Amino acid sequence: MGQLSDHLEAHLRDWGIQRFTTDDAYFQWQRQMLSGDDIAKLHAHVERKRQGTSMEEMAFYDLSADPRILPVLYSQRFDYYCTVGALVAASLADAARILDFGCGPGILTTFYARRYPRALVTGVDRSSASIAEGRRRAEALHVKNVQFECADLDRGHCKDTYDCIVATHALLQSEQDSGLPSRNWKTFERAQDLPRQSAFEQRTGLGLRLDRLVAALTPGGRLIVFEKTRQLARRIPLQRALAARGLCLWEPPSPVRYSLVEEVCDDGPFFDLRRTPGLDIVWNEQPEPDDGRPFDRTSLRSDASGTDVPLYENHWPSAQLAWEQLNDKTVLREDTAEESDGRQLHVELGTAEGLRYLYCANTFDQRQLVLVEPARAALLHTYYQEIIQGSA
Numbered sequence: 202m203g204q205l206s207d208h209l210e211a212h213l214r215d216w217g218i219q220r221f222t223t224d225d226a227y228f229q230w231q232r233q234m235l236s237g238d239d240i241a242k243l244h245a246h247v248e249r250k251r252q253g254t255s256m257e258e259m260a261f262y263d264l265s266a267d268p269r270i271l272p273v274l275y276s277q278r279f280d281y282y283c284t285v286g287a288l289v290a291a292s293l294a295d296a297a298r299i300l301d302f303g304c305g306p307g308i309l310t311t312f313y314a315r316r317y318p319r320a321l322v323t324g325v326d327r328s329s330a331s332i333a334e335g336r337r338r339a340e341a342l343h344v345k346n347v348q349f350e351c352a353d354l355d356r357g358h359c360k361d362t363y364d365c366i367v368a369t370h371a372l373l374q375s376e377q378d379s380g381l382p383s384r385n386w387k388t389f390e391r392a393q394d395l396p397r398q399s400a401f402e403q404r405t406g407l408g409l410r411l412d413r414l415v416a417a418l419t420p421g422g423r424l425i426v427f428e429k430t431r432q433l434a435r436r437i438p439l440q441r442a443l444a445a446r447g448l449c450l451w452e453p454p455s456p457v458r459y460s461l462v463e464e465v466c467d468d469g470p471f472f473d474l475r476r477t478p479g480l481d482i483v484w485n486e487q488p489e490p491d492d493g494r495p496f497d498r499t500s501l502r503s504d505a506s507g508t509d510v511p512l513y514e515n516h517w518p519s520a521q522l523a524w525e526q527l528n529d530k531t532v533l534r535e536d537t538a539e540e541s542d543g544r545q546l547h548v549e550l551g552t553a554e555g556l557r558y559l560y561c562a563n564t565f566d567q568r569q570l571v572l573v574e575p576a577r578a579a580l581l582h583t584y585y586q587e588i589i590q591g592s593a
Contacts, residue, residue: 205316209286212312213279215342217272220279224463227277234273243270258374263330266306271334275308277461282309284459288471289367289425290316296365296423300325302414303371307335307349313367314339314347321346323361327353354410359417366414366424370468373428373439375405380434382564386537386547389488389518389566391437401438408442415446415476423475424448427457430469433488433518433566440484443472449480456489488566493517496526496570498554509580512556513572520568524560527553536589548588550581557581561588 210220221227231240243264250261265274275282286309293299293313297320301310304324314322324347326332332351339347350360381401383391402408418424426443430436454470470489493515501512515523535549546563554572559581561569573580 205287205290206283208316209283209290209312212315213282213308216275216308216338218279218282218308219272219276221276221462227462230276231273235270239270243274259328262305262326262328266328266330266334268334268337271306280460281466284457285309285369285427285471286312288427288455288457289313289369292423292425292473293317293320293365293367296320296363298361298363298365298419299323300359300361300363300366300414300417302354302366302368302410304331304335304349306331307338307347309369310335310349311339311342311344311347314344315342318346321348323347323363324349325352325354325359327351327355354413355406358413362417362419362422364419364422366418366422368410368414368424369427370429372410372414372426373405373407373430373435376429378405378435379565380432380436381438382434382544383566384564386545386562386564389433389486389521391486398438398441402442407439411442411446415448418476421475421477423451423473426472426474428469431467431489433486434564436469437486440486443474444484447476448474449477450482450484451475451477451480453482454485488518491517491519493519493523495519496523496572501572511571511573511580513570515570516568518566518568520560520570521562524558524568524570527558529553529555530558534585546588548585550585559584 219230221230235243246261246264249257265271289309290313294317296317299313299320299322301313301322301324304310304326305328307324310322310324314320324332324335329351332349335349339349378401381391381394381397383389399408414424428439430439451473454472456467457469457471458465458467460466496513530551530553532549532551535547537545537547539545544564546561548559548561551558551560556572557575557578559571561567571581571584
């Protein structure tokens with residue numbers, strides 16, 4: 202994939218998008234490229250976009266397509282484009298008609314077209330400013346096999362059919378939606394709850410968008426999906442929505458990690474799907490492998506002299522297994538809050554292995570295990586109260 206990556210990086214430079222490895226360097230360049238008023242306006246739109254209304258999102262994306270702002274804003278996503286763009290491009294070799302749904306200003310759309318000049322690539326987005334910029338850039342880059350359409354899939358069907366449809370960060374943009382809760386705080390398993398699944402698809406817009414994209418696939422067509430679904434509570438309803446529409450895994454989903462300058466992002470798996478019955482790759486509804494570490498009494502931190510440094514701390518799903526494997530466990534105090542919608546939060550204090558522990562779990566797959574020496578038990582008691590009060 203070396204040559205592909207080199208071509209992609211060169212393409213991003215053609216767009217004026219640069220790679221930065223430190224936040225200081227990026228923000229210094231941002232101040233050189235944009236005025237104080239520009240930056241203040243951009244920040245205000247970012248905050249309003251987080252409110253999640255369609256109108257505020259549209260205003261943000263229209264602003265981000267401004268030729269002065271675009272390279273500055275999207276340079277933060279240089280590694281995202283390199284990582285995800287390379288994965289998508291490597292999967293397009295046999296496609297003659299490609300749809301890039303939610304294409305934005307067409308940064309990757311134009312790359313796919315340049316990479317596969319014999320294919321016809323269509324970029325669709327609901328931001329008219331983004332579409333106008335995509336057309337302008339395609340002409341400037343002399344890319345002839347790409348076209349851009351301003352359309353909102355929430356309001357109408359696709360006009361044509363496609364061998365391959367790409368949807369990256371476009372199907373499930375409701376980042377504030379936690380998803381579907383597990384059966385209880387002790388497990389990651391979820392019931393086959395059709396009413397809750399339908400409610401999730403409706404409130405996030407996922408169901409309608411998927412229905413219309415699947416209808417635009419040719420027989421045997423492919424759908425490439427990458428969304429912000431690292432959390433199992435969001436990944437499972439996405440997977441169930443895909444499977445319910447006859448989409449099968451062509452190969453095992455691959456976890457994706459990229460950087461936003463200094464911040465590391467694990468958005469979720471990369472799905473390559475086919476409308477081909479009989480594929481035998483099963484959907485995985487368990488947490489992905491994480492960066493947590495198993496509890497090992499012989500490898501506890503020996504440098505925990507600071508009052509806020511625990512002997513052991515795990516904030517990953519693997520914390521559950523570590524908690525289950527603690528020896529000589531005695532619960533000193535525990536609370537479980539349960540709400541009518543199935544949300545549960547469990548937090549407990551106890552002793553184990555001659556130490557004090559705090560364990561926290563909820564039905565949206567968050568797990569946390571912390572261990573300290575008995576002499577510092579007050580630290581966990583304080584933390585316990587903060588969690589209980591925060592959930593009230």
